[in-house]
Each structure stands twice: as structure tokens, then as C-alpha cells.
Amino acid sequence: MGLDTGVAGAAATAARGTEVAERRVGRRGGRGRRRTGRWRRALLAAFVTGAVVIPLSAAAQPEIPAPPPATLAPLTAATLDEAYAANRANAAEASRMAAADGNDHRAAADRAMADPARRFLAFDGRGPGRATEVIGDLAHADRIAVLVPGSDTSLDTYDRFRATALNLHRQLTRDAPDSRTAVLSWLGYRTPRTVSATVLTEGRADQAAPHLREFIRQLRGITGRDAQLTLLCHSYGTVVCGRAAAGLDVSDLVLIGSPGTGADSAAGLRTPARVWAARGDDDWVGGVPHVSADLFGTTVGFGTDPVSPTFGARVFAAGDGGHSDYFSPGTASLANLARIVLGETSEVTRA
Structure with a gap:
């Protein structure tokens, strides 16, 4: 769900270079400040180059055959069971097609999603795949969490994404057993590769944002x-x-392990929601330069660090976990995420 250790190493190296440049600013005054911008752009250019020149990681993968998504009636509380059944049947057919194509791993993943106990609002087994799974009773829920994953999340790696949703739902049930909650794992876009130029730009996010806005609109219909x-x-x-935040009908927007949002501040997101941010002490993304630069006509990087005071988010404690630990049982981050979902904002522990 995030960049891997290879990119982390490159990012950390870039961060150390930026720190050196900033120390030089203090010694050289105005001339150093002018040079810092060039340092940052050079570091980002090197980061992009490092991402692009790893051919094995960035190589195109063959498309995986699957049927087109099931045709569904407009989603309402009354049509949920029909949608769940149609998507399970579609996943079962996708499993058969993947097996016939010799892709046993994908066949097994699709087959697991066709289990009668699973509930999907959406499923598309083609290529890397898309899926939106429901944990809990969505038809009667009054508090709903929607999880949006990061890079390298696909149907082939979906189990680790689903685990985060399961952990959060268990925490919600434990903390408020009488509450009506649901957690939705929204894999509604083609995530970028970990080691690729796309993970450093907003291109995939721009493609995903309209789908996320439409999904939230559909949720309101349910x-x-x-x-x-x-x-x-x-x-x-x-x-x-x-990219999707402006005017989005949600009460809270939570940013965890963020490389930046593309906005300079929480106000720049233009959302009426409360904006929260957190980063674990061992999350390597803190070493990534939180800057953006125009390189070869493309904006690379995502700007202001959401946990920095200048961004203006409500920063909460995430403990000493790493980039993939925010939903791990027993962590400060999971406890605080559950409090935010439950509306217990005064109980959230601040960083």
C-alpha cells in the first residue's frame, strides 16, 4: 500500500541531501537560499531517474482476462443484496478465466472474493483489478469509514488491504459494541507502481478523484x-x-503516511471536513522531500508535509510504527483512527 524499501532508500538519500542544502543556507545567507531551490529540483530529478531506470520493477505485466463488471441497479439499501450476489458471481467467473489463462495466483484471489460470506459493492477482475468490499452492515450503519489505499495495491495484493479494513472494524466493534459501523475498502482506481515515475506525480490521482467523488455520492444514496x-x-x-477533497460530503478526512496531497495547506483542500494527519515515528516517508517541482513539464512531488504545522491539519499520535503499521492491532494509530470514525474527537491523542 505504499512505496517499498528501495524507493525509501532513494527518498532518504534525497532527504539527507536536502538537509545538507538547508544547513548551507544558514551559512551562506541569500545566495544559499537561491541555491536550495536548485538542490531540491536536482534531488527530485534524481529520484525520478532512479524510479524509471529499474526495468524489472517497472516492466509492463500482461493483462489478466476477466469478464466485464456486472451490470447493477442503482445502489440503494434495498438493492445491496442484489449487488453483492452479482459481484460474487462475477468474481467466480473471473476466477475460472484466470485459471484457464494459467494464472493460478489471480484465480485463487478471485475465488476467495466469490465466497458467499464476502460482500462487494463493485468488482472488476480485468488487469490489476478493482474492488470495493463492505465489512459490516452498510444498510444500517450510521458511521462509515472508507479506506483509500496507496501504491502497488491490486487484486493480487488485496488481502493486505482487506486486513486493514478488518482490523479497523474489529477496533470499532470493541470500542463501541452498540454502534452501527461499516468499513469499506475502496480499491477504485489503478494504483501506481511502487518503483515508477507515476508514483511521484498526480496523474493517477487525477484519474482516480472523479471515481472517488462518484463513489461517495453513491454511498449517500445508500x-x-x-x-x-x-x-x-x-x-x-x-x-x-x-484531489477529490473539494466539496466532498464527508465529516472527516484523515491523511496517514502521506507524501503530500498536492495542496499547500488543509485550507487548500477546500473541504468542509475536519482534516487530520499522522505519521509513525518509523515511517520512512518522513524522509521524503515534501516539495514539488516542475521537471520536463511535469509536476513531481506533492508539496507541504501534512503533519507540519504550516499545513494546518489536526495532527494525532501514531506511535512508533512504520509505513504499513497504521492499522495494526494494539497501536496508537489504530486506536485514534477508531475514535475519529466514532466521532470521539475529544478523545483523540495529539502528537
């Missing part, structure tokens, strides 16, 4: 106006949420 919706965005998913 839940009505009274349900509280919380958007929980991780890693590159925070870039997606940043």
Missing part, C-alpha cells in the same frame, strides 16, 4: 444524509483524497 462518513487515506491514497 445511507442517506445522516450517516457520518470518514475518509481514511494512506500513502499515495492521500494524493487521491487531496
